[in-house]
Amino acid sequence: xxxxxxxxxxxxxxxxxxxxxxxxxxxxxxxxxxxxxxxxxxxxxxxxxxxxxxxxxxxxxxxxxxxxxxxxxxxxxxxxxxxxxxxxxxxxxxxxxxxxxxxxxxxxxxxxxxxxxxxxxxxxxxxxxxxxxxxxxxxxxxxxxxxxxxxxxxxxxxxxxxxxxxxxxxxxxxxxxxxxxxxxxxxxxxxxxxxxxxxxxxxxxxxxxxxxxxxxxxxxxxxxxxxxxxxxxxxx
Numbered sequence: 159x160x161x162x163x164x165x166x167x168x169x170x171x172x173x174x175x176x177x178x179x180x181x182x183x184x185x186x187x188x189x190x191x192x193x194x195x196x197x198x199x200x201x202x203x204x205x206x207x208x209x210x211x212x213x214x215x216x217x218x219x220x221x222x223x224x225x226x227x228x229x230x231x232x233x234x235x236x237x238x239x240x241x242x243x244x245x246x247x248x249x250x251x252x253x254x255x256x257x258x259x260x261x262x263x264x265x266x267x268x269x270x271x272x273x274x275x276x277x278x279x280x281x282x283x284x285x286x287x288x289x290x291x292x293x294x295x296x297x298x299x300x301x302x303x304x305x306x307x308x309x310x311x312x313x314x315x316x317x318x319x320x321x322x323x324x325x326x327x328x329x330x331x332x333x334x335x336x337x338x339x340x341x342x343x344x345x346x347x348x349x350x351x352x353x354x355x356x357x358x359x360x361x362x363x364x365x366x367x368x369x370x371x372x373x374x375x376x377x378x379x380x381x382x383x384x385x386x387x388x389x390x391x392x393x394x
Contacts, residue, residue, distance in 0.1 A: 179214035194221035201229045202249035227252035269321040270301045333360045344386040
């Protein structure tokens, strides 16, 4: 009687104990991954041997994409003592990168720019130049007066839309050092002209020094044209 009761109790305990889950096969995991890929609208094939074994899991595992997208997936067992395995997907699509917003705070400045690409040696005309906007806050020697560039010769090749700088242009010497010049002296309505020698090279409107051909005295003048100068007011 006692032995029968013990056997019955043992059987009841055996029936009450949960059945142990079986290990998952590579085929089962592969099928789960294919199903998850199809539901997500993804292609690709798991890089997985069908003979590979996985730990037991008493509840259906979950399949989620990796951090980089569907180029890899994580298979996770949600049991209390669960586990996670990462499987690479051949042909899986990575997550699309968000487009960078267009920069809106880039500083810009007005400049004299070329309308066409021009080779070295080109003499600039009005058709070659226009006013445009260029990135940045301006460069040293940037030409800002279009008329000051007309008739000047390019020292380098320049591309269309490029800002024109002083270093791109040959010096526009109207008077060259050592050359004979005409010196004009304005006294009221009377204009007196005399000869001299340039002590410096100068461009239109530039202040230079010349020497009077008769006295040899150095004079401060302004360049007014080709080999022409005029005494600066109150300076002789």
